[in-house]
Amino acid sequence: MTKIIRSPFFYVGDKYKLMAQIERLFPDDINTFIEPFLGGGSVFLNTNANRYIVNDLEANIVDLHKLFYSYKDNKEIFIEELIDIIKDYNLSCSFIGITAPEELKKKYVKTYYAKYNKDGYWKMRDSYNNSNDVKLLYLLLIYGFNHMIRFNNNGKFNLPVGNVDFNNNVYTAINNYMDFISQKNIEYYNMDYRRFISDLEIEKDDFIYFDPPYLLSNSEYNKMWDEEKEEELYNTIDFLVSKGIKFGLSNLLIQKGEENYILSKWMGKYNVYDIKSNYISYYDNSIKKSNKEVYITNVEKTRT
Ligand SMILES: C[S@@+](CC[C@H](N)C(=O)[O-])C[C@H]1O[C@@H](n2cnc3c(N)ncnc32)[C@H](O)[C@@H]1O
Missing domain, CATH: 3.40.50.150 (Vaccinia Virus protein VP39)
Structure with a gap:
């Protein structure tokens, strides 16, 4: 390989x-x-x-893998659905050219994604904590601090927003994972x-x-x-x-x-x-x- x-x-x-x-x-x-x-x-x-x-x-990481596997023959649909959610929460998405305004970029040169996405991320985090929708969990992982998964003692996802968004690297990684699993027989436990x-x-x-x-x-x-x-x-x-x-x-x-x-x-x-x-x-x-x-x-x- x-x-x-x-x-x-x-x-x-x-x-x-x-x-x-x-x-x-x-x-x-x-x-x-x-x-x-x-x-x-x-x-x-x-x-x-x-x-x-x-x-x-x-369990959460296994649920995430299983979510991807459930779309293994529909990767385009999966990516479209993720982007629809991103748009619903008004998050930036450099993969499709939605980015922070120039003013914000100039003012917060290194942290403008975090500034831009903070409110939408919090809303998405609340929705996830009320629904446990695994697709939202995946996007929290993408937009969250250091791409981590972390819950508080009450089982609520509690990471703050990160300085990252859904960019070409994320797209490529999703695409590669989907291409791999679509040809393979995988059992997750x-x-x-x-x-x-x-x-x-x-x-x-x-x-x-x-x-x-x-x-x-x-x-x-x-x-x-x-x-x-x-x-x-x-x-x-x-x-x-x-x-x-x-x-x-x-x-x-x-x-x-x-x-x-x-x-x-x-x-x-x-x-x-x-x-x-x-x-x-x-x-x-x-x-x-x-x-x-x-x-x-x-x-x-x-x-x-
Ligand atoms: C070093 S990480 C694996 C990283 C992985 N090789 C990768 O490339 O992403 C160790 C993993 O073991 C899992 N783990 C911890 N205790 C375990 C147990 N008793 N049985 C099964 N998995 C466990 C953790 O949740 C964590 O995902």
Whole structure:
């Protein structure tokens, strides 16, 4: 696979930038590609297989994937419907040339999208919080701060407006995702990865790729992950390997000089590859030097 495509969910910690390094370490022929920690889907979107079975514990991200899948043969209609909503809420849409007035652009050189879209975004956020319409959730993700999905304790979406809009990059990402899924057989699930795996019949020509929450990182979805879960995951992988199943796992071995010792102790029995990552922490963009990302697998490298 040559051109790496970007997921339209712009997920925090997505594997988009690392896919070129990781995918070439996957098996050459994959019957079913299994992904228990799907996130935004950057990995399955860039992997060749006969079919895909994917899962995430976070219901909203799975609902978003399913929304796209429900339009897989109608991508033009989907995009038209999104643009109709954008117009209903008077949001900018650089993709079709609706942008902020020049005055605003001059006054707020770097933040004019946020200024222009704030009111419409709030209205859209209220509508979503009253309806749970997944299409609105997708647009909140597009127009929201850092393309994130975040809810308060009462289950209400609470991110502020971002300085972004529906532009050509968003269109291209939607288009690519739709083109990919329209030709593929994909099953999406929403449960804990252990149940997901135990419900599957995994064969020797299948491949299971793990991109779990990172023990050393502080993304929203890492908050529920702890050392016990980390150990449990490695035991699960060892069990799968004992059944002859092929796996790959991405993880952060060192962050800000701190090492994940559970990982370093476990990984030696498999093939370990250094992955050149270039994460810029949302909180501190000076710390990337002391990070080390690895890819671990029981697959022998067949391509260079
Ligand atoms: C590092 S992210 C995956 C990113 C993904 N590879 C991408 O490119 O977008 C980890 C994901 O695991 C999910 N997750 C956390 N705990 C889980 C669990 N127990 N079972 C299944 N998924 C879980 C999170 O919701 C999050 O989407």
